[in-house]
Amino acid sequence: MANFICPVLNARLTSPFGWRNIGRGKEWHQGVDLASPIAGLKVPIYASASGEVVWAAPLSTYGNSVRILHKIDGKTYETNYAHLDHMMVSKGQLVKQGQQIGVMGNTGGSFGIHLHFEIHNGRYAVGQPNAVNPMKFISLFNTNQENGDELTMSQYTELKEMITELRKENSDLKKQLENKLDAQKVREPLDCHKDDWKWFKANGITDGTNPQDYVTREQVSTLLHNMDSFNTKKFKK
Incomplete structure:
Protein backbone atom coordinates (compact mmCIF):
# COMPACT_ATOMS: atom_id res chain seq x y z
CA MET A 1 0.00 0.00 0.00
CA LEU A 159 2.40 -3.72 12.14
CA LYS A 160 -0.96 -5.06 13.28
CA GLU A 161 -0.55 -8.12 11.07
CA MET A 162 2.95 -8.70 12.44
CA ILE A 163 1.72 -8.45 16.03
CA THR A 164 -1.12 -10.88 15.29
CA GLU A 165 1.33 -13.38 13.79
CA LEU A 166 3.76 -13.01 16.71
CA ARG A 167 0.94 -13.56 19.18
CA LYS A 168 -0.04 -16.71 17.32
CA GLU A 169 3.54 -18.00 17.34
CA ASN A 170 3.87 -17.13 21.02
CA SER A 171 0.64 -18.97 21.78
CA ASP A 172 1.85 -22.06 19.92
CA LEU A 173 5.18 -22.02 21.76
CA LYS A 174 3.39 -21.58 25.07
CA LYS A 175 1.22 -24.61 24.38
CA GLN A 176 4.25 -26.67 23.40
CA LEU A 177 6.03 -25.67 26.60
CA GLU A 178 2.99 -26.47 28.74
CA ASN A 179 2.66 -29.88 27.10
CA LYS A 180 6.36 -30.56 27.67
CA LEU A 181 6.17 -29.53 31.32
CA ASP A 182 3.05 -31.63 31.86
CA ALA A 183 4.89 -34.63 30.44
CA GLN A 184 7.72 -34.25 32.94
CA LYS A 185 7.53 -36.07 36.22
CA VAL A 186 8.15 -34.10 39.37
CA ARG A 187 11.25 -35.40 41.11
CA GLU A 188 12.51 -34.70 44.57
CA PRO A 189 16.21 -34.16 45.25
CA LEU A 190 18.06 -37.20 46.53
CA ASP A 191 19.10 -37.20 50.17
CA CYS A 192 22.75 -36.69 49.16
CA HIS A 193 21.80 -33.58 47.19
CA LYS A 194 19.81 -32.19 50.09
CA ASP A 195 22.74 -32.90 52.36
CA ASP A 196 25.14 -31.17 49.97
CA TRP A 197 22.91 -28.11 49.83
CA LYS A 198 22.91 -27.82 53.60
CA TRP A 199 26.71 -28.04 53.53
CA PHE A 200 26.86 -25.31 50.83
CA LYS A 201 24.83 -23.00 53.07
CA ALA A 202 26.83 -23.82 56.18
CA ASN A 203 30.10 -23.02 54.41
CA GLY A 204 28.88 -19.83 52.73
CA ILE A 205 28.88 -21.20 49.20
CA THR A 206 25.23 -20.19 48.81
CA ASP A 207 22.67 -18.35 50.89
CA GLY A 208 20.15 -21.02 49.91
CA THR A 209 18.02 -18.78 47.69
CA ASN A 210 19.52 -19.55 44.30
CA PRO A 211 19.54 -22.02 42.70
CA GLN A 212 16.84 -24.05 44.41
CA ASP A 213 15.28 -26.05 41.62
CA TYR A 214 15.98 -29.75 41.51
CA VAL A 215 17.88 -29.91 38.21
CA THR A 216 20.32 -27.18 39.19
CA ARG A 217 20.92 -28.64 42.63
CA GLU A 218 21.56 -32.03 41.13
CA GLN A 219 23.98 -30.63 38.56
CA VAL A 220 25.92 -28.60 41.12
CA SER A 221 26.02 -31.42 43.61
CA THR A 222 27.11 -33.96 41.01
CA LEU A 223 29.77 -31.63 39.67
CA LEU A 224 31.25 -31.02 43.09
CA HIS A 225 31.12 -34.69 44.01
CA ASN A 226 33.33 -35.37 41.01
CA MET A 227 35.97 -33.00 42.35
CA ASP A 228 38.52 -34.74 44.60
CA SER A 229 39.26 -31.53 46.50
CA PHE A 230 35.57 -31.13 47.39
CA ASN A 231 35.19 -34.69 48.51
CA THR A 232 38.40 -34.48 50.59
CA LYS A 233 37.28 -31.27 52.25
CA LYS A 234 33.70 -32.33 52.89
CA PHE A 235 34.30 -35.90 53.92
CA LYS A 236 37.68 -35.61 55.64
CA LYS A 237 35.95 -36.17 58.96
Missing part, protein backbone atom coordinates in the same frame (compact mmCIF):
# COMPACT_ATOMS: atom_id res chain seq x y z
CA ALA A 2 1.22 3.51 -0.83
CA ASN A 3 2.68 5.55 1.98
CA PHE A 4 0.46 8.61 2.60
CA ILE A 5 0.20 10.76 5.71
CA CYS A 6 -2.76 12.74 6.98
CA PRO A 7 -2.61 16.32 5.62
CA VAL A 8 -3.92 17.76 8.90
CA LEU A 9 -2.14 17.37 12.22
CA ASN A 10 -4.23 15.22 14.60
CA ALA A 11 -7.27 15.66 12.37
CA ARG A 12 -10.91 15.14 13.24
CA LEU A 13 -13.01 13.37 10.61
CA THR A 14 -16.19 15.41 10.07
CA SER A 15 -17.55 13.77 6.91
CA PRO A 16 -16.51 10.34 5.60
CA PHE A 17 -16.11 9.01 2.08
CA GLY A 18 -19.29 7.83 0.33
CA TRP A 19 -22.97 8.72 0.29
CA ARG A 20 -24.11 11.56 2.58
CA ASN A 21 -26.77 14.23 3.05
CA ILE A 22 -25.69 17.53 4.60
CA GLY A 23 -28.77 19.51 3.60
CA ARG A 24 -28.37 19.42 -0.17
CA GLY A 25 -29.95 16.04 -0.68
CA LYS A 26 -28.25 12.69 -1.12
CA GLU A 27 -24.83 13.09 -2.71
CA TRP A 28 -21.68 11.09 -3.28
CA HIS A 29 -18.75 12.46 -1.28
CA GLN A 30 -15.59 11.54 -3.19
CA GLY A 31 -13.22 12.44 -0.36
CA VAL A 32 -13.17 13.08 3.37
CA ASP A 33 -13.63 16.29 5.32
CA LEU A 34 -11.01 16.91 7.98
CA ALA A 35 -11.06 19.53 10.72
CA SER A 36 -8.49 20.59 13.26
CA PRO A 37 -8.98 19.69 16.94
CA ILE A 38 -8.19 23.35 17.73
CA ALA A 39 -10.62 25.84 16.22
CA GLY A 40 -9.87 29.41 15.19
CA LEU A 41 -6.25 28.92 14.17
CA LYS A 42 -4.55 29.12 10.79
CA VAL A 43 -4.27 25.36 10.48
CA PRO A 44 -1.43 24.21 8.17
CA ILE A 45 -2.12 21.72 5.42
CA TYR A 46 0.65 19.26 4.51
CA ALA A 47 1.46 17.26 1.39
CA SER A 48 0.26 13.71 1.99
CA ALA A 49 3.10 12.33 -0.14
CA SER A 50 5.97 13.67 -2.21
CA GLY A 51 5.19 14.73 -5.76
CA GLU A 52 4.60 17.52 -8.28
CA VAL A 53 1.98 20.23 -7.87
CA VAL A 54 -0.25 20.02 -10.98
CA TRP A 55 -2.92 22.48 -9.81
CA ALA A 56 -2.82 25.43 -7.41
CA ALA A 57 -5.78 27.73 -8.07
CA PRO A 58 -9.52 28.15 -7.41
CA LEU A 59 -11.59 25.30 -8.86
CA SER A 60 -15.40 25.59 -8.86
CA THR A 61 -16.96 24.46 -5.56
CA TYR A 62 -13.55 23.26 -4.35
CA GLY A 63 -12.51 26.88 -3.80
CA ASN A 64 -8.78 27.30 -3.48
CA SER A 65 -7.43 23.88 -4.37
CA VAL A 66 -4.06 22.16 -4.65
CA ARG A 67 -3.57 18.89 -6.48
CA ILE A 68 -0.35 16.87 -6.28
CA LEU A 69 0.72 14.10 -8.66
CA HIS A 70 2.55 11.19 -7.00
CA LYS A 71 4.58 8.30 -8.39
CA ILE A 72 4.78 5.63 -5.69
CA ASP A 73 6.15 2.13 -6.26
CA GLY A 74 5.53 2.46 -10.00
CA LYS A 75 1.92 3.56 -9.53
CA THR A 76 0.30 6.95 -10.16
CA TYR A 77 -1.81 8.73 -7.55
CA GLU A 78 -3.17 12.24 -7.31
CA THR A 79 -4.25 14.00 -4.12
CA ASN A 80 -6.60 16.97 -3.91
CA TYR A 81 -6.71 19.55 -1.07
CA ALA A 82 -9.75 21.82 -1.28
CA HIS A 83 -11.39 24.85 0.42
CA LEU A 84 -7.97 26.29 1.36
CA ASP A 85 -7.76 29.76 2.86
CA HIS A 86 -4.65 30.30 0.76
CA MET A 87 -2.03 28.24 -1.06
CA MET A 88 1.71 28.18 -0.42
CA VAL A 89 2.81 26.30 -3.55
CA SER A 90 2.49 26.84 -7.28
CA LYS A 91 1.91 24.64 -10.33
CA GLY A 92 5.01 22.72 -11.39
CA GLN A 93 6.61 22.86 -7.93
CA LEU A 94 8.06 19.69 -6.43
CA VAL A 95 7.07 19.09 -2.81
CA LYS A 96 8.12 16.59 -0.18
CA GLN A 97 5.86 14.52 2.03
CA GLY A 98 4.97 16.58 5.11
CA GLN A 99 5.78 19.94 3.46
CA GLN A 100 3.21 22.66 4.14
CA ILE A 101 1.26 23.51 0.98
CA GLY A 102 -1.46 25.79 2.32
CA VAL A 103 -3.75 26.82 5.16
CA MET A 104 -7.16 25.35 6.01
CA GLY A 105 -10.03 27.56 4.93
CA ASN A 106 -13.68 27.96 3.94
CA THR A 107 -13.52 28.83 0.24
CA GLY A 108 -15.79 27.48 -2.51
CA GLY A 109 -18.85 25.43 -1.62
CA SER A 110 -17.96 25.05 2.03
CA PHE A 111 -20.10 25.45 5.15
CA GLY A 112 -17.23 25.90 7.58
CA ILE A 113 -13.47 25.85 7.97
CA HIS A 114 -12.18 22.41 7.05
CA LEU A 115 -10.14 20.51 4.47
CA HIS A 116 -11.76 18.39 1.78
CA PHE A 117 -9.16 15.74 0.94
CA GLU A 118 -9.18 13.26 -1.92
CA ILE A 119 -6.90 10.45 -3.07
CA HIS A 120 -7.23 9.26 -6.66
CA ASN A 121 -5.87 5.87 -7.75
CA GLY A 122 -4.59 7.29 -11.02
CA ARG A 123 -5.01 10.83 -12.37
CA TYR A 124 -7.73 13.20 -11.22
CA ALA A 125 -10.57 13.50 -13.74
CA VAL A 126 -13.92 15.28 -13.88
CA GLY A 127 -16.48 13.21 -12.02
CA GLN A 128 -13.73 11.71 -9.84
CA PRO A 129 -13.90 8.18 -11.33
CA ASN A 130 -10.60 7.24 -9.66
CA ALA A 131 -11.42 8.56 -6.19
CA VAL A 132 -10.79 6.07 -3.37
CA ASN A 133 -11.46 6.24 0.35
CA PRO A 134 -8.51 8.16 1.88
CA MET A 135 -9.07 6.45 5.23
CA LYS A 136 -7.66 3.25 3.72
CA PHE A 137 -4.36 5.09 3.33
CA ILE A 138 -4.02 7.51 6.23
CA SER A 139 -4.21 7.66 10.00
CA LEU A 140 -5.79 10.65 11.74
CA PHE A 141 -3.37 10.59 14.65
CA ASN A 142 -0.05 12.03 13.50
CA THR A 143 2.91 13.07 15.61
CA ASN A 144 5.24 14.96 13.29
CA GLN A 145 3.79 16.04 9.99
CA GLU A 146 6.69 18.15 8.79
CA ASN A 147 9.17 15.32 9.12
CA GLY A 148 6.73 12.81 7.73
CA ASP A 149 7.65 10.25 10.39
CA GLU A 150 4.15 9.40 11.53
CA LEU A 151 2.79 5.87 11.54
CA THR A 152 0.73 5.72 8.36
CA MET A 153 -2.35 3.56 7.94
CA SER A 154 -0.46 1.16 5.70
CA GLN A 155 2.35 0.90 8.26
CA TYR A 156 -0.23 0.46 11.04
CA THR A 157 -1.93 -2.35 9.11
CA GLU A 158 1.40 -4.08 8.48
